[in-house]
Amino acid sequence: MVDDEKVIRDILCEFLALEGFHVESVEDGEKAIERLKIRQFDIVISDLKMPNVSGLELLERISEEKIDVLTIIMTGFGTVETAIEAMKKGAYDYVLKPFKVEEVVRLLRRGLDTQKLKAENIRLREALTLYRVSEAMASSLEIDQVLDVILRATLDESEGDVATLHLEDPQTGSYIERIKLFGDDSEPVPDAHMPNLEIDRLRRQFAQGLPILAHGRDAGQFFTSLSSKRPLISYVAVPLQISGRMIGMLNVFSFTTTKRFDEGERKMLSVLASRAASAIETSRLYDDLVERNQELSEANENLEDNYQKTVLGFAQALEESDRYTRGHSERVSGYAGLLAERLGMTKLEVRTIVQAGLMHDIGKIGIRYDMLNKPGRLTSAEIEVFREHPNKGRRIMAPIPCMQNLIDAAWCHHEWFDGCGYPRNLAGDDIPIQGRIVSIADAYDAMTSDRAYRKALPHAVAIKELLRCAGRQFDPELAKTFVAVIEEFRKTAQNNGQYNLIPL
Ligand SMILES: [Fe+2]
Incomplete structure (x- = not known):
């Protein structure tokens, strides 16, 4: 309610308050503009003739500033001409003084209905845009893509020339321009001619909940510098907030003389910004997750690598001490891996078998070299020491x-399939699969390589022996499979039947 006459202000305010309206009153146009910039009002009722800024000037300023409000003019002159002029300048309607309060109330109710309809239209448009943007953002977790979608929507909705998005750097707390986009029909503005944001000023404004929508020189307060080469026409900024914390801001600039942003567009952008903020947060969290995962898997690879080397080191230690078994562990490991693969074991299981093959005789570490490789029969005491190696192997690995x-x-x-092996006389399926596999691989390699007490047996003899002992010493199914796979392997192997160790 804008009137320089206090009596009229008071009477009208009182009546309207009784009718349930929330009313504020000021005595001239200048003060009215100040209030309108800060708070959202539905309707302005203004006197026409006032000191400072008149009713007609107020109408002009409202339209210049693109303030979204209906204006009803009161005129005491009673001339239709002035009323018509006011309507031309954008007034919604007019009342002639002296007026009846009921008349004003009726006019206000009609005005509010109009405003409501307009607001509904905006909401519908907002809902559609947001739906579109949300869909696009949801389909992408890549932060750069999310930012691109946000800025595209911003430019589409505001018809601005340039949009920028600043994000807070969590480490330094400063705001950094992450992306800049030009409107489809806009001429790109060189960086040197872009206004430099006064970030602290903008932050303070946002912190106080004040909207940022300014035009021309008025917008200068938000920048450290403005280029005169490309005069800024209009500027709107909205904060990106996540549960009250500001994580960035969205800025839109117009350099087109006919394009001034309005309050509706600012509101639209601020709704868009709230969606954008959560999309950005989601994709940041996702990025963090991906990064953490990468770090973890690198650490894991390191561990894995260390582990492989440890296993190889153990196997190496054993082979160093015994020239006859040199290469034995590696070959057993290879044969065992081959059989495990053929049995349809998973990659991880195969790898475990390969490693287990390398370690199978680790219990022989410390058994005297000359005893292991002496020609002729072992004494019963020596046999006892030798037969202890499976238990010793277990004891070596148990603490690791x-x-x-x-x-x-x-x-x-x-262990033997019929229960006649050692150290525990396990039989059949009670023997763990690793034991049954390595037992076959071990026997085959032992037969087909030179020993201190005999020369290597031919492959065919070794195969015959494996099949002969199937069901007694070896798991019959596994022995059959092993024979099949080793025959096949020898046919296809380029290097003379030498088995290449499955890469660990
Ligand atoms: Fe052994």
Whole structure:
């Protein structure tokens, strides 16, 4: 309610308050503009003739500033001409003084209905845009893509020439321009001619909940510099907030003389910004997750690598001490891997078998070299020492957490399928699969390589022996499969039947 006459202001305010309206009153146009810039009002009722800024000037300013409000003019002159002029300048309607309060109330109610309809239209448009943008944002977790979608929508909705998005750098707390986009029909503005944002000023404004929508020189307060080469026509900025914390801001600039942003567009952008903020947060969280995952898997690879080298180191230690078994562990490991693969085991299971093969005789470490390789028969005491190696293998690996799943091969590779093996006389399926596999691979390699007490047997003889002992010493199914796979392998192997170790 704008009138320089206090009596009229008071009477009207009182009446309207009784009718349930929320009313504020000021005495001239200048003060009215100030209030309108800060708060959203539905309707302005203004006197025409006032000191400072008149009713007609107020109408002009409202339209210049693109303030979204209906204006009803009161005129005491009673001339239709002035009323018509006011209507031309954008007034919604007019009342002639002296007026009846009911008349004003009726006019206000009609005005509010109009405003409501307009607001509904805006909401519908907002809902559609947001739906479109949300869909696009949801389909992408890549932050750059999300930002691109946000800025495209911003430019589409505001018809601005340039849009920029600043994000807070969580480390330094400063705001950094992450992306800049030009409207489809806009001429690109060189960086040197872009206004420089006064970030602190903008932050303070946002912190106080004040909207940022300014035109021409008025917008200068938000910049450290404005280029005269490309005069800024209109500027709107909205904060990106996540549960009250400002994570960035969205800025839109118009350099087109006919394009001034209005309050409706500002509101639209601020709704868009709230969606954008959560999309950005989601994709940041996602990025963090991806990064963490990468770090973890690198650490894991390191661990894995260390582990492989440890296993190889153990196997190496064993082979160093015994020239006859040199290469034995590696070949057993290879044969065992081949059989495991053929049995349809998973990659991880195969790899475990390969490692277990390398470690199967680790219990022989410390057994005297000359005893292991002496020609002729072992004494019963020597046999006892030798037969202890599966148990010793288990004892060596038992305290090492990452070697737990290699123990079965070392412990059980001398068990026999019929229960006549050692050290525990396990039989059939009671012998862990690792033990049954490595037992076959071990026997085949032992037969087909030179020993201190005999020369290597031919492949065919070794195969015959494996099949002969199937069901007694070896798991019959596994022995058959092994024979098939080793025959096949020898046919296809380029290097003379030498088995290449499955890469760990
Ligand atoms: Fe052994």
